[in-house]
Amino acid sequence: MSYSFLQRLGWCNAFLQQLSFDELCSDSTVGHLARVTAVHRNRVEAIGVEGERSIVVPAPFQPVSQHLAVGDWVLAEDASEHYRLRRILEPKNRIRRINHGLPQVIAANVDYLWIVTSANEEFNVKRLQRYLALAHEFAIVPVVILTKIDLCADLDDYLARVHAVGADHVHALSVHVPATLGVLQNYLAEGTTIALVGSSGVGKSTLVNAMFAMTLPTREIRTHDARGKHTTTHRELFFTDGGVAIVDTPGMRELQLYDGEQGIERTFSSIVELARSCRYGDCSHENEPGCAIRQAIADGAIAQAHFDNYRKLAREEASQQRRSLGAHAVKEHTRAYFKKIHSHNKLKY
Ligand SMILES: Nc1nc2c(ncn2[C@@H]2O[C@H](COP(=O)(O)OP(=O)(O)OP(=O)(O)O)[C@@H](O)[C@H]2O)c(=O)[nH]1
Ligand SMILES: [Mg+2]
Ligand SMILES: [Zn+2]
Known part of the structure; x- marks a missing residue:
């Protein structure tokens, strides 16, 4: 050996x-x-x-x-x-989160984050953005997988919403239509590691079972779980016959961004870019004159919802920091962060 x-x-x-x-x-x-x-x-x-x-x-x-x-x-x-x-050994990357105020490592050395979401009421753009931010932050390639398309009449609508958040790898499929699963073969080279995330019931385990002829427990055998408890309770890694490592984590519904700045900047790069063109370096994008963000929203270049979402995540990130660093540190941190974003303005004016 x-x-x-x-x-x-x-x-x-x-x-x-x-x-x-x-x-x-x-x-x-x-x-x-x-x-x-x-x-x-x-x-x-x-x-x-x-x-x-x-x-x-x-x-x-x-x-x-x-x-x-x-x-x-x-x-x-x-x-x-x-x-x-x-x-x-020093890992290629680590997925971390805060659990009860303590940092926790969830998985390491992950190549792809399969973000599973179903084409029904469960679908939520903000959650999707969170997962994308998570992937970017931890340097993992995000792959958005829209499941249960057999049940959905307006697929184009869902796809448009996925593409609007700037996801590069997007696949729509149904486990009941085997031909739709084929495209995922591209991610299955030997030695690859894939972590699945997504809310309970979107079909993560069902997908793995269908792709790899496995028998992970899925919702059907736990029908008493009407309250959306997670069927998959152990965070584990297992290998398929083809040498692909799969991490099927519990839904990570209470996902909080850990040290998430970089992830937010990537997902909302257009907003971060735009903010550099605001007239004032400390623009709050509320009603200052010469605000490039408000202008872009008025022009329809960026969606109000996208901006609101950015704000929410940035605020969450700040409160996360506050909890871990204390109030004073976070004030300093926030100041430094916005200074960094606006440093280009200083050069221009
Ligand atoms: N119609 C349809 N149903 C699906 C599809 N994929 C999964 N399901 C059903 O969705 C239910 C939940 O699937 P699971 O695979 O258990 O979901 P999960 O994401 O693993 O859930 P947790 O382990 O609880 O996080 C099951 O009843 C599946 O049969 C699909 O493509 N089409
Ligand atoms: Mg499962
Ligand atoms: Zn502004």
Whole structure:
């Protein structure tokens, strides 16, 4: 067994380069490398060349949920009768969020974020924007998947709304029309990692089952869950026969942006761009003269709703910061942030 076997688990050169000379020379290293598939309180489950194993997580990496998540690559070591975590390899990216005021890692080393939303009442542009912002923030390619199109009469309408938020990869499908699933094959190269997000009931597990001939539990077998409780309760990573790692997380409905500035700027880049042309550097875009944003809204160049949404997320981001940094720090932070956005104005005038 060698490093090439690990590639189908998502291993790549970026991880190989993190091994020391001694580690590379040691015959035991490859057997001690593993990818985390489930996280528990004091240990993680992981898979490596020798298959599944349980790895005890010692004190420096506690609490586990703040240090590592499914998808992380770890180097373990032998400890009497079990394996113990020695170090976590620097991940390509990490999906994080705030849970009860504490940062929490949800998944690591994710290539695509499949944002699943159904073409019915569940569809919500703001939620979609949040997920897009999340993907951009964590440097993960977002793929918007509109499900249940068999039930929908106005698909074009939904597609127009998805495209309006600036999503690049958009696919509409129904698990009842197998031909519509084919396009997703493009994302399934061996060693790829995909995380699915979306509200409960939009069809994430059903989609995975249909794509990979799997049998994840879906809503049908839990019909008493009329209140929209999540069918998928364990945050886990598993591999398909083709060597694709799937993270099917609980719906992340209470998703809060963590350190989300960059994500907001990407999703709302047109607004951030425009704000640079406002006459005043500290324009609040309410009723100042020479406000480029109000002008653009009046001209129909940007939608009022899009701007409102930007404001809401920016405000949420600020209150998130306030909670984690304290009121004074956030005031400073907000000042610096708007200064940065408006620094171009200063150069012009
Ligand atoms: N008509 C139709 N129903 C679908 C489609 N995809 C999923 N469903 C149904 O939607 C329901 C919920 O699907 P799930 O796959 O359990 O949803 P989920 O997103 O995994 O939900 P959680 O695990 O609770 O987050 C099930 O009854 C599915 O049969 C589709 O394309 N068309
Ligand atoms: Mg599910
Ligand atoms: Zn303005």
